[in-house]
Amino acid sequence: MKRIDSVKNPRVKAWKKLKTRKEREKEGLFLVEGYHLVEEALKHGVRELIMSEDIALPNHWDVKECEVYIVPSSLIREIADTETTQGILAVCEMREEDKGKPAEKILLIDGIQDPGNLGTIIRTAEASGIELVVLGKGTVDLYNGKTIRSTQGALFHVPIIREDLGAFISELKERQVPVYGTSLKNALPYREVEKSEKFAILLGNEGSGVKEEYLEMTTQNLYIPIIGKSESLNVAVAAGIVLYHFV
Incomplete structure (x- = not known):
C-alpha cells in the first residue's frame, strides 16, 4: 500500500481528471466508487484502488493485482463524484469487447x-x-x-x-x-x-x-x-x- 497526502500529487491530479469524458476517453480509464461497485470491478480487473485512511478493506477482497493507495478523507472528497462518499474508489480500464460469437x-x-x-x-x-x-x-x-x-x-x-x-x-x-x-x-x-x-x-x-x-x-x-x-x-x-x- 502507498500513502498520498497532498492534493498536488500527480496521481491525485490524474484521478481528478477522470471525472471528465475527454480525459476518460484519452486515457481509456474510468472511476467507480462505493463498496458494491468496487467489489464488482475487482472481479474483472482494477488498475488502482483508492481508499480513505479511516476505512478498512473487506477481508474477502483480492487486491493483489492492483496498486492500493491510502489517502486522507479530504482527498477522497476531491476525487469522488458523489457528495456523500463511502471512501473507496477504483480506477478501471475501459473494455474492448470480443465480437466472437454474434449475439442474438x-x-x-x-x-x-x-x-x-x-x-x-x-x-x-x-x-x-x-x-x-x-x-x-x-x-x-x-x-x-x-x-x-x-x-x-x-x-x-x-x-x-x-x-x-x-x-x-x-x-x-x-x-x-x-x-x-x-x-x-x-x-x-x-x-x-x-x-x-x-x-x-x-x-x-x-x-x-x-x-x-x-x-x-x-x-x-x-x-x-x-x-x-x-x-x-x-x-x-x-x-x-x-x-x-x-x-
Whole structure:
C-alpha cells in the first residue's frame, strides 16, 4: 500500500481528471466508487484502488493485482463524484469487447441522454438476459459517474459497444435477426408481436424517440398501451416491460 497526502500529487491530479469524458476517453480509464461497485470491478480487473485512511478493506477482497493507495478523507472528497462518499474508489480500464460469437438478444440505444436512464436500462438488460447492448451516436457517456452508479455493476457483466446504428441494423437484418423499434408510428401493441429466439429491441431518446431513419429499417415497431391518463412512460420503465416480454 502507498500513502498520498497532498492534493498536488500527480496521481491525485490524474484521478481528478477522470471525472471528465475527454480525459476518460484519452486515457481509456474510468472511476467507480462505493463498496458494491468496487467489489464488482475487482472481479474483472482494477488498475488502482483508492481508499480513505479511516476505512478498512473487506477481508474477502483480492487486491493483489492492483496498486492500493491510502489517502486522507479530504482527498477522497476531491476525487469522488458523489457528495456523500463511502471512501473507496477504483480506477478501471475501459473494455474492448470480443465480437466472437454474434449475439442474438440485443438492445439498441438511440440517443438516450439521461445517465440515470441509461444506467437503469443497462441494469435491466443484464438482468433480463440481454447478450449485447449497442450505444448509438448521441447517447450519454457510459462512463459518466451517474450512469455507472445506476448500472449497479451490470456494466461489468454485459458486453456494451458503441456502433453506427444504421449499419448495425442492416447487419442484423442480413443475419435474419428481427429488429423491433419502439414507436407509435406503424406499430402494434407489444403483446401482439410474436416472440422469437433472437431479436433486437431499439429504444430512443427521451423526448424525440427513435430516429425516423431507423424506424423505417425495423422489422416491426411496437408500443406499450397507456391505460391511464399519462402521455408516456419513462424510457427505462418501458425498456423493462418490453425486454421481459421478449425474454
